[in-house]
Amino acid sequence: MSPDQLVDELAAGIAAQQRRALARGITLVESSRVADRSRSDALVERLSTHEPRALRIGISGTPGVGKSTFIEAFGMDRIEQGQSLAVLAVDPSSQISGGSILGDKTRMERLARNDAAFIRPSPSGGNLGGVARRTREAITLCEAAGFDSIIIETVGVGQSEVAVEAMVDLFILLLAPGGGDDLQGIKRGVMELADIIVINKADGEMARQAQTTASDYAHALSLMRPKRSWWTPQVVTSSARDASIANVIEQVERFRVLGTDNGEIQRSRSEQAKEWFASELALGWHDLVRSDVELARSIAELERRVTSGERTPSSAAREVLQQLTSRQPT
Ligand SMILES: Nc1nc2c(ncn2[C@@H]2O[C@H](COP(=O)(O)OP(=O)(O)OP(=O)(O)O)[C@@H](O)[C@H]2O)c(=O)[nH]1
Numbered sequence: 001m002s003p004d005q006l007v008d009e010l011a012a013g014i015a016a017q018q019r020r021a022l023a024r025g026i027t028l029v030e031s032s033r034v035a036d037r038s039r040s041d042a043l044v045e046r047l048s049t050h051e052p053r054a055l056r057i058g059i060s061g062t063p064g065v066g067k068s069t070f071i072e073a074f075g076m077d078r079i080e081q082g083q084s085l086a087v088l089a090v091d092p093s094s095q096i097s098g099g100s101i102l103g104d105k106t107r108m109e110r111l112a113r114n115d116a117a118f119i120r121p122s123p124s125g126g127n128l129g130g131v132a133r134r135t136r137e138a139i140t141l142c143e144a145a146g147f148d149s150i151i152i153e154t155v156g157v158g159q160s161e162v163a164v165e166a167m168v169d170l171f172i173l174l175l176a177p178g179g180g181d182d183l184q185g186i187k188r189g190v191m192e193l194a195d196i197i198v199i200n201k202a203d204g205e206m207a208r209q210a211q212t213t214a215s216d217y218a219h220a221l222s223l224m225r226p227k228r229s230w231w232t233p234q235v236v237t238s239s240a241r242d243a244s245i246a247n248v249i250e251q252v253e254r255f256r257v258l259g260t261d262n263g264e265i266q267r268s269r270s271e272q273a274k275e276w277f278a279s280e281l282a283l284g285w286h287d288l289v290r291s292d293v294e295l296a297r298s299i300a301e302l303e304r305r306v307t308s309g310e311r312t313p314s315s316a317a318r319e320v321l322q323q324l325t326s327r328q329p330t
């Protein structure tokens with residue numbers, strides 16, 4: 001099969017909502033083979049739309065806080081409402097721990113068996129930047145395959161939340177009850193990313209503690225500058241065990257309706273696309289320099305001179321750019 005035929009076939013299959021084509025398409029965008037890159041770009045370009053179709057939801061939280069269990073409950077609820085969803089599980093620790101993929105499969109048992117759901121673990125290869133790059137494209141493919149919601153699950157390790165937040169419409173942070181004064185060591189910067197903070201496992205003995213924790217966070221949030229002009233971050237309690245995730249669903253729906261009606265979800269996507277373009281350019285620049293021995297050597301030499309004070313940073317930078325622009329295209 002010629003490369004073009006492959007792209008045609010996958011694009012048609014994905015648009016026709018075929019699982020197998022979607023899975024193969026995601027494998028293609030995740031491929032690190034140079035030869036696959038242009039096909040993958042062609043496929044993504046073919047399938048991207050400017051109009052938001054699905055709601056893209058990021059869900060993050062520390063290991064064991066209940067992300068997978070929550071997503072299963074959330075997903076089953078959506079399915080009962082006649083909707084479909086895709087779950088992309090990005091695990092930045094997968095190389096070290098062997099990943100939570102097995103755990104996720106068992107904890108999302110009902111979802112995994114349901115035809116209205118599509119679950120896909122994303123290996124990170126230990127490179128978070130790489131994950132972000134490919135996960136965005138996987139989202140595009142899932143959206144083209146017609147899912148109503150796309151969930152990106154990531155284990156919170158600081159950096160991963162930032163990467164995920166930049167590719168979703170709505171960011172949910174799951175926290176455990178308790179934690180006391182230091183607010184569970186959650187960095188302020190991560191809290192600021194959240195549209196909805198869920199105090200999870202609000203059941204049994206932890207139910208009351210969860211309420212206190214929710215008040216603490218609501219107070220902390222009220223002192224921060226809200227991320228969006230049109231949405232005040234919400235703090236809600238939730239329990240997947242008691243099947244009481246209605247609080248969260250209500251807020252997600254409110255967000256979806258508001259953000260769709262006022263056009264802000266669309267606007268935020270345009271902004272994200274612009275930033276994505278900038279980061280692709282920066283990454284491309286890195287790749288270019290790394291693969292060009294002569295240029296890399298010259299930069300290393302200029303860096304040495306800048307460090308020793310023989311050259312100024314700006315003139316050295318200009319020299320590199322001049323070298324680049326004076327080249328004959330190969
Ligand atoms: N009491 C209670 N326990 C819960 C709830 N949700 C999840 N758990 C339990 O918490 C543990 C971790 O749940 P997971 O859903 O696997 O958590 P996770 O955040 O996906 O974990 P990782 O993927 O390993 O980061 C399991 O033993 C669950 O049974 C809840 O709402 N209430």
Ligand SMILES: [Mg+2]
Pocket residue numbers: 067068069100103104
């Ligand atoms: Mg999990």
